[in-house]
Amino acid sequence: MDLVEVVPGLHLLRLGFVNAYLWHDEDGATLVDTGLSGTGPAVGAALDELGLRGHDLRRIVLTHSHPDHSGSAAELAAWSGAPVLAGRADAAVVRGEDPGPPPVVTAAEQDLYAVASADVRPAPAVPVVQALDDGDVLDLAGGAVVLGVPGHTPGSIALHLPRHGVLLTGDTIAGSRSEDGGPVVLGPFNTDRTAAWASLQRLAALDVEVACFGHGRPVTGSASSVLRAATDPFG
Known part of the structure; x- marks a missing residue:
């Protein structure tokens, strides 16, 4: 597990080939995605490294239901008592x-x-304690706006942190794996590719400086322009 600060208050947890993200401030912590089944101890180690304990975890937000992102949700929810939140159309899968x-x-x-x-x-x-809909606002980072971005899965969501200029895209967009950065692309393995592309365009229209992806490296400057140049190489 690698733990990397993206912006103050937001850390990237590299869990093998999957990314999870941890927002934390004086009001507690929110984990966005959990990695594969069995990665719970690595998430616990990340909390320890940041001086946090299980009771500090206020919620677990799943960007979508695929097992590389939801695999450790049950373990972490049982350990911490944190409620699990997911997009409404993915809740039954979770x-x-x-x-x-x-x-x-x-x-x-x-x-x-x-x-x-x-x-x-x-x-x-x-259990999914709260099914999320487009436009919901979560009490973290000064207000995190839930964006419904169907296509990768029917209930895929993204989180926009407008006060911080940050966007967490889930798997709707995939980042570059190069240390030197590179182009971003439409995430692969979609249930509805046309809807996924429309969701990518919606995210690219936002004004954000930082974009964080379910796979690949975050973009930490002028993210909007990078997102607007995204392509679909797998289509």
Whole structure:
């Protein structure tokens, strides 16, 4: 696990090939995504490194239901007592009531999908205490606006922290893996590629300095212009 400060109050947790994010201030902490099943101890270590304990975790927000992002939600919720929040259309999947639609894998994505899904176990079911809708505002970072961004999954969400110029996109957009930065792209493995592209365009229209992705490195300056130049290389 790598722990990297993105902006004051926001840390990136690199959990293998998946990113989670931790916002923390005097009112407590919010974890955005949890990594694969079994990464709970790494998240606990990140909290320890920041001087936080389980009771400091006020909520766990899932950007979508895929098991590489929701896999440790049940473990962390049981350990900390933090409620789990997810997009309304993904809530039944997180609760284990619905398998959810499979991704429509394009020909260009097939090899990548085979590698990415090889060791991914199903996420243990966990109650969703709050189903989130577009326009909801969460009490963190001076007001975090929930944006419904369907396409990667039906209930995918992003979080906009307007007071800080920060956007957390989930898997709607994928960042570069290069240390030198690089272009960002439409995230692969979507259930509805047309809807996902429309969601990317909605996010790109925001005025943000920092963009944080479910995979790849954050963009920490002039993020809006980078998002507006995003492409779809897997289509």
